[in-house]
Amino acid sequence: MSEDKSKFLINGLQGKWEVVIGLEVHAQVSSKSKLFSGSSTMFGADPNTQVSLVDSAFPGMLPVINEYCVEQAVKTGLGINAQINSHSVFDRKNYFYADLPQGYQISQFKNPIVGEGEIILDLKTGTKKIGIERLHLEQDAGKSIHDLDPSNTFVDLNRSGIALMEIVSKPDLRSPDEVNAYVKKLRSIMRYLGTCDGNMQEGSLRADVNVSVRKEGDKKLGTRCEIKNVNSIKFMQMAIEYEAKRQVELLESGKFIVQETRLFDTKKNETRSMRSKEDAHDYRYFPDPDLLPLNLDKGLIEKIKKNLPELPDQKKERFIKNYSLTPYEANILVSEKEVADFFEEVIKTADIKLSINWIIGDLFASLNEKNIPISESPIKAKEMAILLNSISSGLISGRAAKEVFEVMKDTGGNPVKIIEKEGLKQKSDPKELETLIDKILQENKDKVSQYKSGKDKLFGFFVGQAMKISGGTANPQLVNDILKAKLK
């Protein structure tokens, strides 16, 4: 029986183990103000400058729901094909910590705003549906800063009260690669919707990763461990690999997995125990009496539904259908809305096949090299289209286009001007080329007679000379045609 290489399995001493993963993604809602106060959510402000009396839990302060954040959650719910709950409840999750000014986090426990949904992953092996358990709204905590002073901890409350969506997947993920695809797809959907900027460096997207293992073929889930607050896809993958191996080793040596919360140490590349289930907080959830239950108007949900933008899956389908792209090409182009928009702008005038090759090839390579998103590309879509049309129309050769691109990727600008300035315009005047070729043949009479006596390979030499003397601007097709005629 041949082994299914697409499966991520851990080879243990006692056989193969399957890894089961569920993700709780914390996505910061794109909103100018916080979930229950009017404070700004701008990233990078000086510590404690974006803090209202509500955010710092002064006596008598009361939360008032930011309706925009609610709409953003509904939008996200619709984007992951989930059920929107017209009735949901905010609960208090009680625990003490210095960066939690209220002594409780306002969250949603029993009745979340969004119920079950799904996300479709495009994997090398095909597509896979990942179930979504729920999405709920909650407040972020502030930040404790432990490394500014040897004996004191500082607290920055700028983040305190910012709206988060916690998106809980079902335990449907089976490998670090799937986790990568899942987070990227979820991020892409939210970015399309404008509900979360997905900026992982700024902490706008973080995840708690639940990992368990079971023998290949087993139906029952193993005991899971939760790895808290992992803030990059790479770290999630590393943490899963480490954690799965740890669990397999434990089980194979006859020990049990203790259900617990663990931390991923990015420096040592290992997970370690934070607290066991017995030490787990008793959060004493109860409905927040300062807030009424959230009752959504059906009309509002319909309105949001109607105004949803085209999402990655729909766009992909349309690209394949309308532009005859391969699923692979379509996937790459729709992964970021900005890339898809760039592509569609370019093909308004340029050839589709040529556009795909240049965008996925040269453009992506230059963006990767500079580590910038397409929105910051010095080459704008219109300029890209002009460049590609210059090739199609025969104004410049493909080789010359690469040279123009090299200039454009650093400075941008109109390719026509660069072509002129660099003298890269293709020489396509047969008379001009004939004169050039005549001169070459004249100067290389010996090679002409060698060619005529059977040394066919010398044909390339003549072409090369023509290109060299013309500085690469000679139209290669014409050069070929003229040479063939002259050397008959």
Add this chain to the structure above:
Amino acid sequence: MSEITNKSLTEIVDLIKKKEIKSEEVTNAYIGNIKKGKKLNSFITESFDNALVKSKNFDAKPNYKTLLPGVPLAVKDLFCTNGVRTTAGSKMLENFVPTYESTITNNLWLEGAFLLGKLNCDEYAMGSSNETSFFGNVINPVKENTVPGGSSGGSASALAADLTPATIGTDTGGSIRQPASFTGTVGLKPTYGLCSRWGIVAFASSLDQAGPMTKTVSDCALMLEAMSGFDPKDSTSIDRKKENYLKKLTQNIKGLKIGIPKEYRVGGMPNEIEELWEKGKNILKEEGAEIIDISLPHTEYALPTYYIVAPAEASSNLARYDGVKYGFRSSKGSNLIEMYENTRSEGFGDEVKRRILIGTYVLSSGYYDAYYIKAQKVRQLIKSDFDNAFTKVDAILTPSTPSAAFKIGEKKDDPISMYLNDIFTVPANLAGIPAISVPVGHDKNNLPLGLQLIGRPLGEQTLLNLAFSMESKSNFKQVIKKWWEK
């Protein structure tokens, strides 16, 4: 002109409007009384300089179009006042000075009143005798060594002793009505959501409601008009137009149906309470109301339900007092947990700690369903008891308290007997409906006693009218000898 302070709020407002008296004179008269009334310990913070400046400003440029023109008012120290320390009767907030003004006090100031001082109360409004305050007991002016009730004990004491022309309190389980009953004054707990909770130090959010405490029913109508109103900063605030309670106040209660709930006849209740209740019924009957026997079958569960719901919410509401951001912080402790433990051990008094423990317990996993969830279900049953009753009657008449004011220290070490004081008042909080206590008679020791009228949601006008009628016919007269001035 010390007799100014004998007058009711509406009379003082009238005199100011008729320009027969200046705001500054009124203010000085009360300041004089407050200075002589230190023994009562009803004030935590005096705001005399502010009051005098404001009164002079008013006299220099009077605006008579407001409801409370140039009137000095002392308020319960649970209302946050901008620039004036707000303690909630706790060591935890001993030196806490808010940078903001509660919506309720702000409403009063917008109607022309100004702050005279902050009044003592039970710590975080937890208590029925004002004996849990970090700032000491408050004494009932009616009789030395007697409690004024609680938690708005300082408010009731100051009002009865003529140290403020009217005041405001908060009522979570009876904290306005019980002290009103103990001091022979009028106290109204409005419908939940009628008065904004923004800027009031929270005790139990789903029960807390601010309300007026006054010498007369007319004063009560005026104060309620001034303080109530929709507040977008409080998500539980009711969005509706303001009422003209005073203008609509009438003694005509003909045809109103008054329910007498049999479950409020509790064992061990003194005869004089029973007699007082009879007296109330008779007055209303004579005025043309119809008396109807009703049943509120879940009444006996109200007190235990209250003592689950209120502590549960309090345990969470008081988590913010952790020494990190503001308020008291213990100097002891070498890490965060120790700092928390020491701060909260030293900063909170026994009653507050007791309730935080109860609240934490009833919300704990494994106990939550048996206590908190069950209490919420019973709360619904109590509410439907009232809903059913109000299909038959317009208001319900009960005693305000099971006894008159008791001696200081008498119940201090017996929390259960203390909690029983709220037995008649907590159902209205659990149901979120309005209730007023109006003085109707005295017990054998000549201590005042009040009757409670409970109304439909937003039925404040009906309650005020019934109370107005009862006030005018009950011949309740209270002569307080100012023994503390000696």
